[in-house]
Amino acid sequence: MDDRRLSRRAFLSRTGQVTGGVISLGVLGTAGKALTRQASKPSREFVSFTEQQGLTIEAMAERIMPADDQSPGATDAHVIDYIDRSLTTHNAEDRPNYLTGIDLMDKASETAYGKKFIDLTVDQQVELMTAIDKREPPPGWTDTALPSQTFLRLVIEHTMEGLFADPQYGGNHNEIGWKMVNFPGPKAFGYDPPFGAYDANLPEIEYPPFVPYKGPGKQEQPSKKRK
Amino acid sequence: MTSDMAMALPTIKIDRPDVIVIGTGAAGGVMMKELSTRGLKVVAFEMGPFLKTRDYVQDELKCMKLRGLIKYDQPNTYRPDANTEPAVVYSVNMQSNVGGGTVHYTGISWRLHESDFKERSLFGPVAGADVQDWPVDYWDLEPYYEKAEYEIGVSGLASANPFDPPRRKPYPLPPVARKSSGALADLAAQKLGWHSYPTPMAIITQDYDSRGACMNCGFCEGYGCTMEAKSSTLVTVIPKALRTGKCEIRADCCVREITVDEQGLATGVVYLDKNLNEHRLEARVVVVCCNGVFTPRLLLMSPSTRFPNGLANSSGYVGKHLMFNYYQSARGFFEKELNEYKGVMDTRVIQDFYEPNPGKHGFFGGGVLEPRGDGELLAFSQLNIPRLPRWGPERKQWIIQNFNRQMVALASMESLSQETNTVSLDAKVKDKWGLPVPCITYKSHPNEFTVGDFFRERAKELLAAAGATRIVATPNAVPKGDAHLLGTCRMGNDPRTSVVNKFNQSHDVKNLFLVDGSSFVTSGKSNPTLTIQALSFRAAEYIVDQMKKGNIG
């Protein structure tokens, strides 16, 4: 058990009431064959989602920033933990949109494929997300108050936060996001120059020495350009 | 290393101050120090909290997205013109805490040029705008610029910019270390025949005045400096004011009205504490340093039988002539790593197109190029780039490939003064104090987009000359607010067409001073803060002198 889990548990007990309310809203279904579920994260204790909802967002996040053979992706960075937790804190006002959005994703998914989103293949998930990334919503997306594109943009924004924000917010597990882009994270004691390839190699300009202006003031203002 | 200077400072209580200073930002911090070190008793009000260095963090999410720690957490409203219903926005880009906007600012600190003070006489009127000369010129301010540079701690190379106005002394500190964005700017400038020079920065590059030198941690613009190397008023002049034992800061206290007597002199303030309890405090002189939006707002919230249209507003000009600076930018992508997450924001400036010479460029108002490493991860990962998907493997590869290989050529320009661009009191929306939020009415003068087009091309030219493999530029757009809040209580010799005189003294109320960006007559090209501080040093000297002579207070 690492600190992150512990603090999340503490967090859970503090927000028990809220959590209960959320869970009763959703349908607690079996997880099915979640495509992106990782062996390292067997127990799911979402505070904002039912398991089904959480796995849906996790799958979307993984399609947004997918792992490949070069580098890890959203699931590895625990993006879902970030999103789940942030919906009870600084992203709380977005929670209703998530619940509506997940519902509509599943409706659109069922209309197109006869299955819920998390039961689609990766290719089908990408296909559906490409379809909802349009101003015209796909069949099944019936809520005009939450355009499909708006919902996707929200999940994109929060996926990037879950990947690249400070790990203290629950995502960016093991600084995976920072390592991915070669960013060392905050360094209290900073860096010494040279900082990059260009300042290391391009010559500095030589500037003329400073000559103080000694004039008596308004009467003898020197001309603007001293060259 | 971090001394957290403010921690060990004396806290005293002053019941009968000589002077009340409202707002503790760039101007207010200087004012508090200048008055208290000359023996006056000062109470300073700040509606935000008194955070210390240890409260500031290197956390992009917290500082850049979430409101509260850095971003001002109250809304304002915006409308393009007086006939449109205002919309609730968060467009006043300021910080509300002891130190004001200097805690999170970038620190770019150049002096205005001689021409900025005389645009009307040098270049004539502009249709649809109200361009005027300042009642002061560069030489009136030169000693105070110097004072600001030395007291605050500005680093730079005095001989490097051929377009700089003359100066008596060099900068107190050597310039900031050049980053790759600066090196590429040097390369481009040499190819194009332009003149790049080290950015003057209110960031100390050597130990100075009991603070430690900058360590180039990169958490700079938009962050409170965790090393105290950024010369915010929080770690420079404010501790000095408190150490006199003659200055008290009342933080988390919002002034909601300035009171006047029958003679029309300011008597003090009415303010709300954290629990919204109302209090009064009297003083001989009141100095308002609430910034270009919140100073006119406070005056408009202080009507009286004598000043029915708001305090100090016999001209009717309080809140009018709101100016920002106008921006355009281009982002360039390069083959090798720049690693712009290191170091201060900006290490080179180009002022070849500074002078607002309509004869030469076909438009009024100049600008500057500020090549920089603008691209923090959260923002960068979500950038809108033509033909690049917002998500999926291609986006991911693009982020990985480019995060450390890009820079921005920011162009920052003059904004023209128009009477119809205003700050007023919103009729409906209230802030957490129960007070009307500022309503911004702003429309760009057509000239703004013309200048914008010119500078966007220069920004692209710079990146191309530096060898960028791809360049993406911003389109023109009307700003709804800004970080540079100027012009709303303009300075002038004529009480009918200006709000304060050349010492920032209200024409109407002799013991009332308005010292901040609101007194600007023209906007300059960018980065107003050093000038705001020079004005504050100068006004403080005048206030002390006038009080000694018994002319005020």
Ligand SMILES: Cc1cc2nc3c(=O)[nH]c(=O)nc-3n(C[C@H](O)[C@H](O)[C@H](O)COP(=O)(O)OP(=O)(O)OC[C@H]3O[C@@H](n4cnc5c(N)ncnc54)[C@H](O)[C@@H]3O)c2cc1C
């Ligand atoms: C991201 C960013 C970067 C910037 N970079 C630069 C830069 O590189 N160079 C530059 O020159 N400028 C820069 N600026 C602008 C700079 O921050 C401002 O110009 C400067 O802080 C303005 O100083 P001021 O004294 O007028 O007001 P402020 O610093 O805004 O201080 C006003 C204070 O008054 C308080 N206040 C307001 N009303 C009341 C009231 N009724 N009662 C009590 N308190 C009140 C506010 O809470 C605030 O703390 C930057 C700004 C931003 C946002």
